[in-house]
Amino acid sequence: MSFENTPYKDKKVISIGIVSELTGLTFRQIRYYEERKLIFPERTEKGTRKYSFSDIEKLVEIANKREDGVQTHEIRTEMKKEKEKPAEKSVLKEMLRGQFNAHFKNNHDQTS
Incomplete structure (x- = not known):
């Protein structure tokens, strides 16, 4: 950037x-x-x-x-975890989106 x-x-x-x-x-x-x-x-x-x-x-x-x-090492560990949270949320969001899409695709296939 x-x-x-x-x-x-x-x-x-x-x-x-x-x-x-x-x-x-x-x-x-x-x-x-x-x-x-x-x-x-x-x-x-x-x-x-x-x-x-x-x-x-x-x-x-x-x-x-x-x-x-x-202690500083505890702060560093906590900061590292905070930094990883957005990546975890992104993965979770993609998983939920996949489950959501699969659910509606399966329901649509069953009604067709």
């Missing part, structure tokens, strides 16, 4: 300083969550991290969970 087609919330244009101000997290905390593979900022040619509004929302969610005592 090109930058122009990227939803504004997902555009990686925000510096770590602004992210820190918006979230209340320190630079070190933000980098730690990156090290733990919870967020994935882009890097400029000079190595500067750039974040999106979606990253900021995710960081706030991570910080809240950490305050509640949730």
Whole structure:
């Protein structure tokens, strides 16, 4: 997906300083969550991290969970499951559509 087609919330244009101000997290905390593979900022040619509004929302969610005592590996596992849900829903929807079509095809064949 090109930058122009990227939803504004997902555009990686925000510096770590602004992210820190918006979230209340320190630079070190933000980098730690990156090290733990919870967020994935882009890097400029000079190595500067750039974040999106979606990253900021995710960081706030991570910080809240950490305050509640949730470990980073648990957060990562939960995030992975959340990411897989749309694919599972798609498969389920296709299965239901197939059953629905088969049901009506069988009923139509029996009445013909």
